[in-house]
Amino acid sequence: MKNIGKRPRGRPRALDRDEALETALQLFWRHGYEGTSVADLTAAMGVTPPSLYTAFGSKERLYQEALDRYGASxxxxxxxxxxxxxxxxxxxxxxxxxxxxxxxxxxxxxxxxxxxxxxxxxxxxxxxxxxxxxxxxxxxxxxxxxxxxxxxxxxxxxxxxxxxxxxxxxxxxxxxxxxxxxxxxxxxxxxxxxxxxxxxxxxxxxx
Amino acid sequence: MKNIGKRPRGRPRALDRDEALETALQLFWRHGYEGTSVADLTAAMGVTPPSLYTAFGSKERLYQEALDRYGASxxxxxxxxxxxxxxxxxxxxxxxxxxxxxxxxxxxxxxxxxxxxxxxxxxxxxxxxxxxxxxxxxxxxxxxxxxxxxxxxxxxxxxxxxxxxxxxxxxxxxxxxxxxxxxxxxxxxxxxxxxxxxxxxxxxxxx
DNA sequence: TAATTTTTATATTGATCGCTATGAAAAACA
DNA sequence: TGTTTTTCATAGCGATCAATATAAAAATTA
Structure with a gap:
């Protein structure tokens, strides 16, 4: 059986990527890049650091995604x-x-x-x-x-x-x-x- | 004997306060408050942290003095x-x-x-x-x-x-x-x- | 010279930085 | 059920943050 349109194999992520990105956007918008720490971000998202890094790669790439989202909204x-x-x-x-x-x-x-x-x-x-x-x-x-x-x-x-x-x-x-x-x-x-x-x-x- | 217009009592400071303040101004101007670390400042001034703190009190007060100097120059x-x-x-x-x-x-x-x-x-x-x-x-x-x-x-x-x-x-x-x-x-x-x-x-x- | 005063350099403080190694948990596969 | 795959939480990595405790150094004063 092929896996089309179904759930992927591993443990499902508890992190809602879209929602988390919006949270990041708001924090970065208010406090800027240097003024927002990864601890701030994970706390606001309600997750632990590894989840953030699996989903977004790094603080810098998360910031760029947040900027993209800002530009689109x-x-x-x-x-x-x-x-x-x-x-x-x-x-x-x-x-x-x-x-x-x-x-x-x-x-x-x-x-x-x-x-x-x-x-x-x-x-x-x-x-x-x-x-x-x-x-x-x-x-x-x-x-x-x-x-x-x-x-x-x-x-x-x-x-x-x-x-x-x-x-x-x-x-x-x-x-x-x-x-x-x-x-x-x-x-x-x-x-x-x-x-x-x-x-x-x-x-x-x-x- | 009174001490009028003479050198104060203790060890003379190696730090030229005016020169150090100009150095701080330049660094803060370029990199902003959060982007300039105390280590950056002391390195550029050529002194060690205690000298900076005895002369200016704190990073925040040094920044305000740098802003004053900027406004006056x-x-x-x-x-x-x-x-x-x-x-x-x-x-x-x-x-x-x-x-x-x-x-x-x-x-x-x-x-x-x-x-x-x-x-x-x-x-x-x-x-x-x-x-x-x-x-x-x-x-x-x-x-x-x-x-x-x-x-x-x-x-x-x-x-x-x-x-x-x-x-x-x-x-x-x-x-x-x-x-x-x-x-x-x-x-x-x-x-x-x-x-x-x-x-x-x-x-x-x-x- | 001895005592006093101030600044200096060395070395560190606890906290926080961005980030990750490890292994358990939770799902789909066989 | 057992294997595989992925994400999860715990805990902690080395580095750097702003700021200091300590004591030697260098000056004036007595």
């Missing part, structure tokens, strides 16, 4: 806004607004997991810093690609520096992330987002 | 721009430009020590996170105070939301800090700064 609004909104400007506007909503949510605001995860780090964790950096730069590239399309479609002037404009809005989002964690009032964050839109090429900034 | 351009420039707009412009210069300096850009020091942290280091947060918020307040003065002097309309405008430019500076660390090209950073100025109330953002 809480952090997915950026990609969705870029894909769904009819204009680049509306996409950027939605990104700014949803950033405020997601980052300042809950009793202890968490900001952006990519922006606040591990900007600085011990030399031995360079890989983690580089990985996060890559993900942040990828976000800028995604915004830039949408702006380039807007140039082609005539929404933006051909002379537009799309790379710098994308980096500018990414910078505002990163700043929103830090200030959300600092407890800056949500209304202020919303106004920051609105102010950033005044820098949109050709926009008349209000008096 | 590398990070002093903000306060100076706010005090020296004739208009609020020129002050903000200078802050943005000098941010780019300072944050992207050197072979391994360090960003802002306040913005990248310890956004996330282990629960047992909450004091450090809170201290950094307080310093970042103080910067926003300083900018706001200058904008309030600009309102009084007629440079800005009375309806201006000075708190949000100050928070906006602080957010851009914080984003610049992150992207400088990520290795974003210096010219792009400069254009981000210029773009942010287009959001200045009443400014016409270029086509």
């Amino acid at each position: 809480y952090g997915s609004f950026t990609a969705r806004a870029l894909a769904e909104e009819p204009t680049a400007r509306q996409a950027v506007e939605r990104i700014l607004q949803e950033s405020v909503a997601v980052y300042s949510e809950g009793p202890a605001p968490r900001g952006c997991m990519l922006a606040s995860g591990a900007v600085t780090c011990a030399p031995e964790h360079t890989m983690v810093v580089a990985d996060l950096s890559k993900r942040r730069l990828a976000t800028i590239s995604a915004i830039k690609a949408r702006l380039d399309r807007a140039v082609i479609e005539g929404e933006l002037a051909p002379s537009t520096d799309t790379e710098a404009l994308a980096a500018f809005y990414a910078a505002v989002v990163q700043g929103l992330s830090i200030q959300a964690r600092d407890g800056v009032d949500r209304d202020v964050l919303k106004t920051i987002a609105a102010t950033a839109l005044n820098a949109w090429p050709g926009a008349a900034s209000g008096r | 590398y990070g002093s351009f903000t306060a100076r721009a706010l005090a020296e420039e004739p208009t609020a707009r020129q002050a903000v412009e200078r802050i943005l430009q000098e941010s780019v210069a300072v944050y992207s300096e050197g072979p391994a850009p360090r960003g802002c020590m306040l913005a990248s020091g310890a956004v996330t942290c282990a629960p047992e280091h909450t004091m450090v996170v809170a201290d950094l947060s307080k310093r970042r918020l103080a910067t926003i307040s300083a900018i706001k105070a200058r904008l309030d003065r600009a309102v009084i002097e007629g440079e800005l309309a009375p309806s201006t939301d000075t708190e949000a405008l100050a928070a906006f430019y602080a957010a851009v500076v914080q984003g610049l800090s992150i992207q400088a660390r990520d290795g974003v090209d210096r010219d792009v950073l400069k254009t981000i700064a210029a773009t942010a100025l287009n959001a200045w109330p009443g400014a016409a953002s270029g086509r």
Whole structure:
């Protein structure tokens, strides 16, 4: 008899991988990579270290999986806004607004997991810093690609520096992330987002 | 005989306190609070742990002293721009430009020590996170105070939301800090700064 | 020179770090 | 039932964490 769609051979795992990954995401989001210990993770998951290592390999790989999960859930609004909104400007506007909503949510605001995860780090964790950096730069590239399309479609002037404009809005989002964690009032964050839109090429900034 | 202006009684310290503090500043700036160990610090200073502890008390107090030193040296351009420039707009412009210069300096850009020091942290280091947060918020307040003065002097309309405008430019500076660390090209950073100025109330953002 | 004071270096402290060797437990196979 | 396979919990690995107890070293003071 073949084993198709049935249980595998050994002892079934007590660890719900999906649930455990969400727990890891929450801890890493709040405390960052270096601020979250394996003991913290296993305690929150309700398992012992060997179970964690069998399921995820290492703390570093678990962190990367948590980042992937973040990008596919809480952090997915950026990609969705870029894909769904009819204009680049509306996409950027939605990104700014949803950033405020997601980052300042809950009793202890968490900001952006990519922006606040591990900007600085011990030399031995360079890989983690580089990985996060890559993900942040990828976000800028995604915004830039949408702006380039807007140039082609005539929404933006051909002379537009799309790379710098994308980096500018990414910078505002990163700043929103830090200030959300600092407890800056949500209304202020919303106004920051609105102010950033005044820098949109050709926009008349209000008096 | 009294001891006035002479050497104190005991064995003279081999540790140059000022020099050691600058060394600590550099390490903390690069690797953050959690990413810098006492062993790293003593090794770079060329002393043994007891010397560090008699001179600075604890790692946490040394970090705070390093932050003070940063604010009085590398990070002093903000306060100076706010005090020296004739208009609020020129002050903000200078802050943005000098941010780019300072944050992207050197072979391994360090960003802002306040913005990248310890956004996330282990629960047992909450004091450090809170201290950094307080310093970042103080910067926003300083900018706001200058904008309030600009309102009084007629440079800005009375309806201006000075708190949000100050928070906006602080957010851009914080984003610049992150992207400088990520290795974003210096010219792009400069254009981000210029773009942010287009959001200045009443400014016409270029086509 | 002898006593006092302060800093120094050596060596360690207990705690925690990420991680794993070991063997029992729990399932599917034969 | 007995074998095989996989995960489980117990316990502990060496390394590193921030911080110190101890006592020798180096200065001033008497």
